[in-house]
Amino acid sequence: MNYLITGGAGFIGSHLCEKLLNRGDKVTCLDNFDDYYPKPIKIENVNHLKENPRFQLITGDVCDIDNTIDLLESKKIDMVVHLAGRSGVGRSIKNPIDFITVNTKGTAAILEALKEVDVRKIVHISTSSIYGQKTKAPFLESSGFGQPYSVYSATKQSAEHFVQMYHHLYGIDAVILRIFSVFGPKQPPESGVYQFVKANITGKNLSLYGGGNIERDYTYIDDIITGIVAGMDFLAQSKSPTHEVFNLGSGQSDSINEVLESIEKITGRKTLTIEKSNKADALFPSYASIEKASKFLDYAPKTPFSVGMKNTIDWIKKELEK
Numbered sequence: 001m002n003y004l005i006t007g008g009a010g011f012i013g014s015h016l017c018e019k020l021l022n023r024g025d026k027v028t029c030l031d032n033f034d035d036y037y038p039k040p041i042k043i044e045n046v047n048h049l050k051e052n053p054r055f056q057l058i059t060g061d062v063c064d065i066d067n068t069i070d071l072l073e074s075k076k077i078d079m080v081v082h083l084a085g086r087s088g089v090g091r092s093i094k095n096p097i098d099f100i101t102v103n104t105k106g107t108a109a110i111l112e113a114l115k116e117v118d119v120r121k122i123v124h125i126s127t128s129s130i131y132g133q134k135t136k137a138p139f140l141e142s143s144g145f146g147q148p149y150s151v152y153s154a155t156k157q158s159a160e161h162f163v164q165m166y167h168h169l170y171g172i173d174a175v176i177l178r179i180f181s182v183f184g185p186k187q188p189p190e191s192g193v194y195q196f197v198k199a200n201i202t203g204k205n206l207s208l209y210g211g212g213n214i215e216r217d218y219t220y221i222d223d224i225i226t227g228i229v230a231g232m233d234f235l236a237q238s239k240s241p242t243h244e245v246f247n248l249g250s251g252q253s254d255s256i257n258e259v260l261e262s263i264e265k266i267t268g269r270k271t272l273t274i275e276k277s278n279k280a281d282a283l284f285p286s287y288a289s290i291e292k293a294s295k296f297l298d299y300a301p302k303t304p305f306s307v308g309m310k311n312t313i314d315w316i317k318k319e320l321e322k
Contacts, residue, residue, distance in 0.1 A: 009031035080121070128249070182218065
């Protein structure tokens with residue numbers, strides 16, 4: 001198969017590119033190297049892939065429909081995996097137009113390019129944030145959208161609506177994968193687990209919201225990549241019109257305090273914390289029901305939390321030493 005991966009130089013994208021290349025697929029990686037985190041980090045994420053003749057890195061913007069059309073045609077793309085987007089609750093509130101442009105307009109632009117070139121398959125990577133401020137967990141795919149608590153969650157809801165609309169209007173088959181909290185090597189410096197580990201290693205104070213009792217669904221990157229590839233294969237093998245939504249997470253929740261305890265056991269260091277007032281998304285628990293993904297994708301996370309965290313800590317230590 002020949003895939004176009006948008007946002008392919010990022011955390012999840014670079015792992016996905018490597019996984020696909022290892023199994024013999026062709027990969028075109030499209031990334032605009034925005035300033036969400038330093039460009040050298042993204043370059044390093046995919047540098048080792050450049051020697052593979054089945055890999056090509058393209059610098060470009062998902063909002064550029066003409067460029068995407070050219071890539072779809074010239075690279076003979078079979079399927080798009082749309083990972084590109086801006087994330088972060090606080091960032092979205094400060095820069096709403098950027099998030100609307102990239103997450104909503106960018107998704108619509110990719111879909112429009114697919115329509116024009118008659119490429120009919122997209123795996124759209126969404127987020128648990130579309131469930132909004134729900135108090136009852138685990139979240140089911142059938143439970144629908146919740147009240148958005150940020151510009152970020154609103155734009156990701158909107159993006160899913162566009163995917164659904166293009167499926168019904170133009171026959172573009174789609175699998176939407178709602179990703180929960182992912183951790184592992186290559187994760188962005190501003191991500192939660194990275195900040196937890198960094199504070200522990202450096203001895204600096206960590207801002208702690210909700211008394212550390214906020215519950216999230218933490219899943220190691222290798223398991224998420226396995227789930228994404230399963231979603232891609234499900235779409236590739238589908239014979240009938242397809243528009244399916246799957247959660248990808250661990251299927252259980254851990255509080256921030258529990259995550260910090262795990263980090264402390266591995267490093268042998270105590271994390272210094274400072275209690276802060278709650279953020280917009282801080283109060284409600286968030287974790288996935290993965291029953292549907294288990295049934296249709298044979299999805300079953302296998303990496304023990306302690307193993308994934310040890311791998312993550314080892315990687316972050318090396319990053320901090322640079």
